[in-house]
Amino acid sequence: MTENTPKTIMGSPKTAQELLDMYFLDARSQLLEAAAIMDRIERAHGGENVLNDGRLKQLRDACGIIKNGKGNRVEQFLLLMSEPEKE
């Protein structure tokens, strides 16, 4: 961050354990939905033909960020989904 960035970071009043208890089922549900969508596409007529579609590749790469990222997974996810700045 630069010197202009406000320093009043709020932080989370909850502990990591409390947040895990609050959000585990939400995360499980949302990852499960993504898995179901990818299965749905794959088993549909023409599924083999779209396996190399760039959007599916982006989703597979995003799964890698979720699995291996640390700290700023959301920002990495959004950068992956962004158009290159210079063409």
Next chain:
Amino acid sequence: MKVIEPHIHMIARTTHDYERMARMHTVACCEPAFWAGYDRTSPQAFYDYFTHISEFEPKRAAQYQIQHYCWICINPKEAEDVAFSREVISFVPEFLIKSTVLGVGEIGLNLNTSNEMTIFQEQVELALQHDQLIWIHTPHLKDKLKGTKMMLDYLKGHGKINPDKVAFDHCEEHTIRMIRDAGFWAAMTIYPTTKNSPGRVVDALEIYGAEKMLVDASGDWGPSDPGTLHDAIFEMKRRGHKEKDIEKVFYDNPCFFLGQCSKFMCRPINT
């Protein structure tokens, strides 16, 4: 706790939404001029639209004790035709003097074309000429990062822009830091599938702090809901944040930004 909705397209919402917002303690809302879901066929259609959001919606909102304000401009989705856009821009000043108009917006980029950028720049100049606040629409999805940087670079290099008087809307995690580092306001929009969720908005507030941050539901004719703003309030409460911090984000901050226009009547509780 009182709430201000900084961005909503009430022209596309039912009166029942005003009633719901009032019951959720919304005391003021702001309607930037935008696309109608189809391209308008004449500049006159924009004239009628600006009249609607600056005169009729304030009356409809007042029935529910909500103050309704608006922003006037040609929006980026209809700014590709430069000559057409300039015709619309020619009568924008006529609306800027109305008692419910807060500034020029939502200007910005859609597909990041050079024509869109030309009209963006001309409307920035219009705002400066008339000493107006500016509300900026950043592009959607894959175009957001590039378009945000294009506008940010232009404004940073302009030399006459006061960043306190400019808000970038529809910010996400990959654009918030650069906007705030440059001294501008950053607004986050909550949508059911695109933009932000209530949880991510509260994450961003925890990471970046509440200074110069705004939150809106940007309800319009697409999948959206004025209630998502209040879902974010509930999410902050659920995570144990103090009422004063929640009030800062959802009431005081809009008062600080919008209150730079003397027509905006709400005043911050915590200064």
